[in-house]
Structure formats: structure tokens, C-alpha cells
Ligand code: Q9C
């Protein structure tokens with residue numbers, strides 16, 4: 001399978017995030033992509049290519065113009081004020097506040113467009129996220145043109161980012177952008193499966209009222225796990241999207257049997273949906289050794305996941321999401337892809 005990757009990811013390099021009231025080093029760091037790239041090449045899984053520039057139009061199909069404009073300019077605006085440190089929000093609007101007026105204050109803008117203080121914006125964040133979107137779009141184009149599958153190897157990840165907000169280390173929702181590209185290319189039904197440890201709240205928000213893109217997520221129960229405020233089983237879609245959103249929250253610490261039961265249920269729904277294409281939000285923070293997650297998948301389970309997805313027989317785009325056991329992330333991702341290739 002072909003892999004699309006850009007070194008521009010390296011420009012997104014936060015130094016710290018706020019965790020339990022403390023500044024701690026970022027978990028989402030450039031080395032993650034380096035390890036995945038090394039493992040992909042070592043396994044001889046396929047050619048690695050630079051993404052093509054698909055322009056802003058396919059990204060604007062998912063994200064609001066004012067949010068994209070904010071991401072594109074915020075670092076330069078900060079630098080013009082003499083700012084040098086990573087940008088982290090410190091104030092947020094909640095129920096009853098205005099969200100239709102963008103404040104002039106930069107930190108207030110950060111709060112308007114974010115939902116946590118763990119996702120620093122740095123000098124190269126926009127460029128990195130944009131390159132990631134183009135990796136996903138180029139992978140989608142390869143599959144739309146007949147490839148069985150393709151892999152978008154990019155960071156920062158994307159599945160927590162919604163129409164007009166970032167968080168959870170995510171800024172542009174690459175998987176959603178790829179799914180939309182399938183629709184815009186003529187697919188009537190697309191399935192988007194999120195196997196990252198954390199609920200794909202951004203992707204759910206984007207497609208919640210739509211029946212063309214079936215969104216499903218298997219994740220740690222939001223009662224105890226990030227992102228906390230979304231991802232429950234009773235969220236099944238709204239309006240014409242009713243019945244086209246499915247969440248499989250599992251208690252933190254759940255065993256692999258339980259995880260694969262959820263995967264099986266999700267696969268059955270993908271078949272019932274009559275999906276013409278599959279986009280996989282591939283987070284491997286379900287790994288037993290992940291520092292911020294509590295599931296127990298290991299190499300045999302990652303292979304089994306890949307093989308199960310292959311059995312769906314669908315044109316498939318894999319988009320890298322989370323996974324913070326840096327030394328093992330490459331082997332874990334490659335296990336899924338190798339399992340898929342059979
Ligand atoms: N500092 C993804 O996997 N912070 N995002 C959790 C640990 C947020 C994870 C607490 C985790 C976001 C794409």
C-alpha cells in the first residue's frame with residue numbers, strides 16, 4: 001500500500017501541555033511520525049510519496065472559513081506582538097456566552113476555537129496540519145483512482161477537530177476531509193471507523209446530521225476518559241443523520257475480547273450501510289503500553305484488526321491519529337497495515 005507523508009509535520013512541535021494543573025512535555029511529538037515512517041519502510045509495505053497540493057477547497061468542505069483563517073494567521077499575529085512561547089488558551093466561552101463575535105484578543109480567540117489546554121499552537125502548526133490534510137486527500141485520491149488502500153502518515157492528528165474547533169492535539173480533521181472527498185467524488189455511502197482510544201468527537205460533530213457518512217467510534221468510556229463530554233452510546237445521530245452514528249464506549253481497562261466484540265458490531269454496520277469506501281481513523285493508543293490510555297491491544301491484536309478491516313473488501317484510506325508509546329508506535333501501526341495486506 002502506498003503511504004503519503006510530508007516532513008512539514010516537524011514544524012508542529014509543542015513543548016508543553018497543561019495536565020492536572022502542571023505544564024508537562026507534549027505527548028504528541030515529531031518523533032511519533034519518524035518511528036511510523038521507519039517501521040513502514042523497514043517492513044517494505046510500499047512506496048512513500050509526498051502529498052499533492054489539493055488546495056483549500058476540500059478542506060473548506062469540512063471546516064468553517066473563519067476557523068481556517070484563524071489557524072492560518074494566529075502564529076504570525078502572536079509573533080508580531082513579540083510572542084515566542086507556544087500558544088495555549090486560558091479562557092473559554094461556555095453556555096450563555098457569545099460565539100458569533102471573534103474577540104480581538106489572541107488568547108480569547110484561542111478559547112473561542114478550542115476545547116482544551118493540551119493542544120499548543122506553534123510556529124509550524126498550520127503548515128503541518130495543512131500538509132496532513134493533503135496527505136489524507138492524496139491517499140483518498142489514490143484509492144478513488146483504484147488503489148485498494150492507502151495510508152496517510154501525518155501529524156498532528158485530526159479526529160478531535162470539528163467544524164470550527166481544535167483540541168486533543170488535533171487541528172484539521174484529516175479523516176473527515178478524506179471521507180468528504182469520497183462523497184464529492186460521487187460515493188453515496190461512506191463509512192468512517194475510528195479505532196483510536198479516544199472518542200472521535202470532532203468527526204462525530206461534523207457528520208452527526210448526515211446519513212451519507214456513517215461514523216462509528218470504539219473508545220474508552222467518556223465518563224472517565226478524554227474527551228469526556230461526548231462519545232456515549234445513546235448518541236446515534238440527529239435529523240437525517242439519525243441512525244448513522246454509533247459509539248462503542250468501553251470501560252477503561254477493558255480486555256481485548258470486549259474490544260473485538262465492538263469491532264465486530266461496527267463491521268456489521270459498515271456492511272449494512274452499504275458503504276462504498278472506508279476511512280479508518282487509525283490511532284494505536286489502544287496499545288497496552290500507551291502512557292495515556294487504558295486498553296490492552298498488542299501486535300497480534302493490531303494484525304487481527306487489519307485483517308478484519310481487509311475482510312470488509314472496501315477501498316480503504318488509513319489516517320494516522322493517536323498513539324503515544326513512541327518507541328512502539330511504528331510497529332503497532334505497521335501491524336495493522338500488514339494485517340490488512342494479509
Ligand atoms: N495529557 C489523540 O489521541 N490529553 N488525542 C489527555 C494526557 C488529551 C488524545 C491527558 C488526549 C488527546 C488524537
Ligand code: ZN
Nearest residue numbers: 196197198322
Ligand atoms: Zn487518542
